[in-house]
Amino acid sequence: MPDFLPALTGCFAQPVAENPTVVMMEAAFRHHNLHCRYINMEVSPENLADAVRGAKAQGYLGFNCSLPHKIAVISHLDGLAPSAAIIGAVNCAVRQPDGRWLGENTDGKGFLESLRPLINPAGQHVVLFGAGGAARAIAVELALAGTTRITLINRNPDRAAPLAALLAPLLPEVVSLPLTHPTTLPPDASIVINATSVGLFPDVSTSLPVTGFLPHMIVADVIPNPPQTAFLNLAAAAGCQTLDGLGMLVNQGALNIGYWLGISPDRSVMRDALAAVFSPNP
Numbered sequence: 001m002p003d004f005l006p007a008l009t010g011c012f013a014q015p016v017a018e019n020p021t022v023v024m025m026e027a028a029f030r031h032h033n034l035h036c037r038y039i040n041m042e043v044s045p046e047n048l049a050d051a052v053r054g055a056k057a058q059g060y061l062g063f064n065c066s067l068p069h070k071i072a073v074i075s076h077l078d079g080l081a082p083s084a085a086i087i088g089a090v091n092c093a094v095r096q097p098d099g100r101w102l103g104e105n106t107d108g109k110g111f112l113e114s115l116r117p118l119i120n121p122a123g124q125h126v127v128l129f130g131a132g133g134a135a136r137a138i139a140v141e142l143a144l145a146g147t148t149r150i151t152l153i154n155r156n157p158d159r160a161a162p163l164a165a166l167l168a169p170l171l172p173e174v175v176s177l178p179l180t181h182p183t184t185l186p187p188d189a190s191i192v193i194n195a196t197s198v199g200l201f202p203d204v205s206t207s208l209p210v211t212g213f214l215p216h217m218i219v220a221d222v223i224p225n226p227p228q229t230a231f232l233n234l235a236a237a238a239g240c241q242t243l244d245g246l247g248m249l250v251n252q253g254a255l256n257i258g259y260w261l262g263i264s265p266d267r268s269v270m271r272d273a274l275a276a277v278f279s280p281n282p
């Protein structure tokens with residue numbers, strides 16, 4: 001008899017209908033002949049507890065949480081992985097062999113997996129734009145990887161202050177600055193990251209008001225759609241090596257599959273599937 005019972009994974013979010021992660025996860029499952037499904041599930045904050053109970057009752061391998069559930073889901077899990085505990089947010093819940101549910105955060109880990117082939121973050125000075133969830137996850141993973149100096153630049157300084165306080169005990173130097181028009185990069189920065197939502201489709205021609213890109217800088221963007229943002233175009237024009245947000249998205253998805261199924265899926269298959277549904281470059 002064929003096996004009609006797939007192993008289940010998916011994403012709880014609101015809104016979730018346009019979440020493209022399903023495309024790359026299902027592409028990986030097909031490529032590796034895995035009898036698994038990834039399902040987008042529209043879950044409101046008041047229904048999160050029931051949704052998690054449902055996933056547990058239905059034998060899910062695990063699930064992703066996106067906005068607005070990344071913090072609220074923690075109270076429905078049995079424990080947190082070390083970096084998720086520091087970040088204070090979970091994007092990936094994982095059923096353990098003993099039936100307990102562990103919260104991981106793979107956003108920052110996915111970013112670092114993209115970054116490492118270009119530069120070792122240890123000992124570097126990183127300029128990080130943003131102070132939201134993506135910036136927080138990336139900053140904590142950078143600090144844990146040995147980055148020695150992070151210059152945080154955010155539009156709203158009140159939002160940057162708690163992130164700077166969280167990071168202070170984790171690395172030698174954290175400086176927090178407001179976003180100015182323009183903002184000139186410190187010339188000794190070796191890694192520059194846009195972890196804001198500026199440049200996300202459909203505002204594809206918008207960039208942070210940044211000047212002072214130098215050819216030695218590795219410049220990254222978390223925006224996956226479009227992969228080549230206006231911010232990355234500015235950096236590339238100045239001779240910088242660039243890193244797009246599609247790689248981070250693919251890597252975090254691949255890490256999620258690793259936690260759920262114990263395999264390392266083919267990133268290129270996932271990237272191709274996702275790139276096919278994203279918009280053309282600006």
Ligand SMILES: NC(=O)c1ccc[n+]([C@@H]2O[C@H](COP(=O)([O-])OP(=O)(O)OC[C@H]3O[C@@H](n4cnc5c(N)ncnc54)[C@H](OP(=O)(O)O)[C@@H]3O)[C@@H](O)[C@H]2O)c1
Nearest residue numbers: 130131132133134135155156159196197222224245248249
């Ligand atoms: N590639 C990936 O795998 C991946 C993973 C996670 C997130 N992301 C992307 O990362 C982006 C940020 O996500 P998030 O969860 O961190 O969002 P968030 O918590 O809402 O934070 C948004 C950040 O963007 C800043 N911002 C928004 N509009 C701005 C503007 N016009 N000018 C300057 N700064 C502006 C905010 O500054 P204020 O504090 O001043 O408002 C804040 O720092 C999203 O576009 C998301 O798609 C990508």
